[in-house]
Amino acid sequence: MVRQSERDLRAAEPYIAATRFGLGMGPDDLEAMDGRPRIWLAAQTEGPASGAASRVDDPDWAAARALVGRFRASRRELHAQRRGAASPEESTRIAEELLHLDKHFVNQGRRAQRRAFLRLTHEAITTPEPFKERLVRFWTNHFAVQSKNRSTKLLLPFYEAQAIRPFVTGRFVDMLLAAESHPLMLTFLDNERSSGPNSPKGKRRNLGMNENLAREILELHTVGVSGGYGQTDVVQLAEALTGWSVALQPGDAGDGYGEFIFRADLHEPGAVAVMGKTYPADGQDQAEAILRDLAAHPSTARHIAFKLAQHFIADDPPTEDVEALADVYLATDGDLGAVYRALIARDNPWGAPLGKLKQPWDYAFSSLRLLGLKPDESEIENVASHLIEMGQPFFRPPGPQGWYDRIADWADPSSLLVRARWARKVAQDATPDVDPIEAADRALGELLGEHTRETVRAAPGPRDALALLIASPEFQRR
Amino acid sequence: MILDRREMVAGFGAFSLASLVGGKSAHAATGAAARLVVVNLRGGMDGMAALAPYGDPLYRKLRGPLALPAPGAGPEGLLKADGLFGFHPGLINLHKMFHRGELLAVQGVAIPYRTWSHFEGQDVLGNGTQSPKEQTGWLNRAVAALPTRAANAEYERSALALGGLLPMMMRGPGQVASWSPAGGVGRERGFAAQLRTLYAEDPLFARLWGDVEAANRLAGNAGLPDPAKTEFRRFADLMDASAGMLNANDGLRILTLETTGWDTHAHQGGHDGKLASRFAELDRGIGRLRARLDSAVWRRTVVLVLTEFGRTVRGNGTRGTDHGTGGLAIAAGGAVAGGRIAGDWRGLSDRDLYASRDIFPAVDMRSLIKGILRDHIGLRERALETTVFPDSRDAPGLEGLIA
Numbered sequence: 001m002v003r004q005s006e007r008d009l010r011a012a013e014p015y016i017a018a019t020r021f022g023l024g025m026g027p028d029d030l031e032a033m034d035g036r037p038r039i040w041l042a043a044q045t046e047g048p049a050s051g052a053a054s055r056v057d058d059p060d061w062a063a064a065r066a067l068v069g070r071f072r073a074s075r076r077e078l079h080a081q082r083r084g085a086a087s088p089e090e091s092t093r094i095a096e097e098l099l100h101l102d103k104h105f106v107n108q109g110r111r112a113q114r115r116a117f118l119r120l121t122h123e124a125i126t127t128p129e130p131f132k133e134r135l136v137r138f139w140t141n142h143f144a145v146q147s148k149n150r151s152t153k154l155l156l157p158f159y160e161a162q163a164i165r166p167f168v169t170g171r172f173v174d175m176l177l178a179a180e181s182h183p184l185m186l187t188f189l190d191n192e193r194s195s196g197p198n199s200p201k202g203k204r205r206n207l208g209m210n211e212n213l214a215r216e217i218l219e220l221h222t223v224g225v226s227g228g229y230g231q232t233d234v235v236q237l238a239e240a241l242t243g244w245s246v247a248l249q250p251g252d253a254g255d256g257y258g259e260f261i262f263r264a265d266l267h268e269p270g271a272v273a274v275m276g277k278t279y280p281a282d283g284q285d286q287a288e289a290i291l292r293d294l295a296a297h298p299s300t301a302r303h304i305a306f307k308l309a310q311h312f313i314a315d316d317p318p319t320e321d322v323e324a325l326a327d328v329y330l331a332t333d334g335d336l337g338a339v340y341r342a343l344i345a346r347d348n349p350w351g352a353p354l355g356k357l358k359q360p361w362d363y364a365f366s367s368l369r370l371l372g373l374k375p376d377e378s379e380i381e382n383v384a385s386h387l388i389e390m391g392q393p394f395f396r397p398p399g400p401q402g403w404y405d406r407i408a409d410w411a412d413p414s415s416l417l418v419r420a421r422w423a424r425k426v427a428q429d430a431t432p433d434v435d436p437i438e439a440a441d442r443a444l445g446e447l448l449g450e451h452t453r454e455t456v457r458a459a460p461g462p463r464d465a466l467a468l469l470i471a472s473p474e475f476q477r478r
Numbered sequence: 479m480i481l482d483r484r485e486m487v488a489g490f491g492a493f494s495l496a497s498l499v500g501g502k503s504a505h506a507a508t509g510a511a512a513r514l515v516v517v518n519l520r521g522g523m524d525g526m527a528a529l530a531p532y533g534d535p536l537y538r539k540l541r542g543p544l545a546l547p548a549p550g551a552g553p554e555g556l557l558k559a560d561g562l563f564g565f566h567p568g569l570i571n572l573h574k575m576f577h578r579g580e581l582l583a584v585q586g587v588a589i590p591y592r593t594w595s596h597f598e599g600q601d602v603l604g605n606g607t608q609s610p611k612e613q614t615g616w617l618n619r620a621v622a623a624l625p626t627r628a629a630n631a632e633y634e635r636s637a638l639a640l641g642g643l644l645p646m647m648m649r650g651p652g653q654v655a656s657w658s659p660a661g662g663v664g665r666e667r668g669f670a671a672q673l674r675t676l677y678a679e680d681p682l683f684a685r686l687w688g689d690v691e692a693a694n695r696l697a698g699n700a701g702l703p704d705p706a707k708t709e710f711r712r713f714a715d716l717m718d719a720s721a722g723m724l725n726a727n728d729g730l731r732i733l734t735l736e737t738t739g740w741d742t743h744a745h746q747g748g749h750d751g752k753l754a755s756r757f758a759e760l761d762r763g764i765g766r767l768r769a770r771l772d773s774a775v776w777r778r779t780v781v782l783v784l785t786e787f788g789r790t791v792r793g794n795g796t797r798g799t800d801h802g803t804g805g806l807a808i809a810a811g812g813a814v815a816g817g818r819i820a821g822d823w824r825g826l827s828d829r830d831l832y833a834s835r836d837i838f839p840a841v842d843m844r845s846l847i848k849g850i851l852r853d854h855i856g857l858r859e860r861a862l863e864t865t866v867f868p869d870s871r872d873a874p875g876l877e878g879l880i881a
Contacts, residue, residue, distance in 0.1 A: 190743050190744050190796050190798075193795065193796055194795055194796070195795055202795075207795050208793070208794050208795020208796065209794070209795050210743065210744075210794055210795050210796050210800075211794075211800055212743055212800070215594065219595055225593075225595055225598060231594075231833070398738075399596055399597075399741070401596065401597045404597075406613075407682075408613055408644075408649055411644075411682060411686060412644045412656055412686070413644075413655060413656045413657075413686050413687070413689035413690040413693060414656050414657060414690070414693070416683070416686045416687065416690060417690045420669070420670075420673055424669060449679075451676075451678075451679045452676065455672070455675055455676045459672060460668075464669065464672060467669065468672060468673070468676050471673060471676065472676060473676075473677065473680040473682070473683045476683075
């Protein structure tokens with residue numbers, strides 16, 4: 001992109017705000033910006049994200065957990081029956097019943113995820129705070145989780161609402177604590193049964209410790225891979241985290257399946273030392289103290305600054321931007337809202353060309369937002385399967401590191417073909433009164449290149465033209 | 479203005495492989511051209527479960543409940559390779575190939591960068607350097623380094639990443655294509671032409687769309703079924719499709735595939751269970767490839783199975799294993815000088831392990847790959863040391879891998 005004059009830059013600002021920071025231009029965004037796109041963005045850096053929920057007093061969460069509890073109890077009962085079966089025929093019959101139950105269980109999980117995806121899609125399409133919604137996706141990816149089994153499948157949709165949305169513009173430490181203590185994270189990274197070698201149960205049963213959660217906290221969530229920790233720190237943090245567990249059956253402390261509980265009999269006794277600081281024995285609070293310090297660590301500031309700059313500015317973000325954001329993080333005790341406002345105030349996000357590629361979910365949502373299309377329950381499956389084909393199954397990141405964020409990670413021929421197909425489909429679904437050139441100007445404004453404009457104009461029909469707009473490099477970039 | 483493919487070739491550097499369009503194969507006289515299939519096992523495959531050192535007295539003690547019964551102990555026992563090692567009971571085809579001299583197991587293999595992080599490990603495995611920074615891959619650079627053919631011959635893309643997004647090893651300026659069952663042959667030819675125009679002035683999109691069209695042609699030539707109607711989710715099915723493309727006289731020469739599910743931290747199982755079913759799927763796939771390839775082609779094929787790192791020697795508290803260092807690599811194919819266990823197995827005593835927990839990283843991954851690229855594909859030592867694996871003089875290519 002050719003760097004333009006002051007005036008041109010000013011004219012492009014609303015479109016940069018919508019594309020680089022938001023979910024693309026929707027029907028009401030330009031008006032909402034009211035000629036001041038940076039203020040529009042800054043206003044979105046306060047308060048929780050829409051759909052935030054509490055793990056403590058959410059009746060839906062309690063109901064979902066109770067449902068999972070019932071499934072698990074039924075399974076246990078059927079297994080017991082099978083063990084005491086009087087005949088092989090009875091054993092087979094019970095085995096079939098188990099199969100049906102499991103299928104039902106899995107289907108409930110699938111439906112729960114589909115409903116959640118539908119809500120998320122609608123939110124992305126209609127939200128007046130698309131920057132905040134982008135940040136929700138960013139942090140859900142930073143603290144990526146996967147569902148490990150049928151039980152967690154049903155509960156997965158609650159994770160983002162409880163661990164991310166309430167804290168997205170608040171203090172990083174609060175999001176960190178919510179994410180690491182969330183049952184989904186504890187089961188995903190195998191911490192629920194991790195036991196200290198000298199813990200009461202560990203000594204008796206010769207159980208073992210699992211380093212997974214500790215490693216990913218250091219490597220991915222806080223200080224980062226070059227943040228200055230070593231293998232000893234991983235082990236020590238893992239020891240502190242033993243006991244951070246999840247209620248698995250009735251009779252566990254807590255109010256039923258799927259809630260956080262601290263298992264003192266698995267907790268490794270004694271003090272630990274992580275990254276040069278000693279933490280005395282303190283039960284459940286020992287790991288919390290470590291996490292608080294990690295949240296305040298300069299390496300964490302740099303790591304988060306880098307990731308945000310890489311996500312919003314460029315694959316190789318300018319060092320001065322990373323440093324500026326890290327400084328603000330440290331100066332404000334990890335106030336993410338302040339960091340976002342500092343990002344908006346930098347020059348590079350406004351002057352640098354839009355070279356990154358939209359990830360599949362971003363691409364799909366921004367095209368629906370532009371055209372004001374809202375898929376219903378019968379259509380949402382189609383959206384989800386397109387995302388899978390583009391290489392991004394929505395609730396299934398490839399691992400704790402989440403989705404990668406660089407151009408090379410998404411610049412792929414087969415993914416491009418699927419995006420072209422998506423563009424075609426969305427163009428077909430658009431209402432007949434949409435004018436392709438008007439939509440192109442509305443979507444991209446000053447960011448629309450001459451060649452794309454001409455190719456869209458020269459298309460054989462309005463559906464083709466619209467499809468070409470959605471498939472264009474300008475619309476796929478941010 | 480549509481970019482002339484020759485311009486793209488000139489722009490992106492030397493390109494070609496021993497394949498051409500039109501059936502005028504220069505190899506008709508000398509026999510089939512070399513084929514290389516690289517299978518990337520993502521997650522850190524437990525090499526000690528794949529090829530277990532049952533003959534070491536420390537094996538059973540260290541592996542505890544994860545240790546497998548010695549060969550001869552019934553259907554759950556290891557399949558004997560030699561007095562020390564046995565294959566996992568699920569690796570039936572690989573075991574057969576081993577004894578036919580078609581499989582080489584390489585012990586103690588590791589990337590030249592110490593990390594227990596998947597994404598760093600995979601990045602280094604793919605980029606062929608000593609750190610995760612580099613964003614192009616060794617296989618892409620290898621394709622770009624192959625000798626050019628006559629100036630007026632038409633080139634077809636002969637390197638394909640099968641199954642989705644382009645893996646790191648295939649990224650870079652060298653001309654490769656990717657094909658995913660979901661993104662195969664499209665019917666909308668008119669729209670495709672409009673897209674070609676749309677992308678013409680954007681180098682990234684022009685190149686990607688060119689690859690889409692090339693891959694479609696390749697898939698079309700191989701007679702692949704309509705992806706909309708085919709169940710391609712299993713590795714064995716992908717290998718089946720690969721065989722078709724590799725058999726063609728003027729078709730594919732280099733292919734990459736990936737499988738996941740190897741990160742077995744919890745309840746990995748023994749003779750059955752999670753890991754066993756991954757082994758069975760891998761084994762089925764390679765067996766299927768061997769069965770479907772023409773014998774002349776199989777004789778000139780190497781299937782290289784790699785992973786970013788091995789796993790801990792001891793099990794962890796959740797009946798699984800954690801990320802390790804040294805691991806197992808496998809080279810299978812008619813072209814392989816197999817029937818032996820190569821590499822460097824140091825043993826399981828505490829001083830022989832790495833950090834007292836992992837298998838010792840004795841063999842640089844690059845040395846293994848170099849040996850194959852040099853002796854099987856015909857890349858020159860100099861190219862291997864400078865462009866394909868930059869700064870790799872301390873990792874000389876292994877000898878004697880190819881028959």
